[in-house]
């Protein structure tokens with residue numbers, strides 16, 4: 001992945017989100033230097049410009065940097081912001097369609113836990 005291109009794309013998306021959306025989560029995203037991705041079970045998720053995931057609960061903010069936990073959030077973000085799709089791991093020849101989500105990447109609009117939202121299975125996606 002081209003980290004500079006990723007950071008630039010993320011910064012542009014975060015700036016545009018901040019300009020058009022006054023939601024409290026978007027205001028906090030700006031303070032974090034991040035893009036607000038969404039809320040799941042009262043947990044707010046952000047993608048930081050540095051490429052980490054910020055997970056905010058009532059208890060505070062946790063920074064997540066391991067690929068296994070950041071990939072589903074990047075996949076979730078890319079469904080809302082297609083500009084991020086090029087930064088998802090590319091499907092490799094030999095990867096199999098995900099049986100958990102029928103290769104859609106989501107199950108009832110939730111990121112597929114089997115393939116992390118990629119729609120295919122490989123050692124990378126831990127299927």
Ligand SMILES: [Zn+2]
Pocket residue numbers: 098099100101102103104105106112113114115116117118119120
């Ligand atoms: Zn799946």
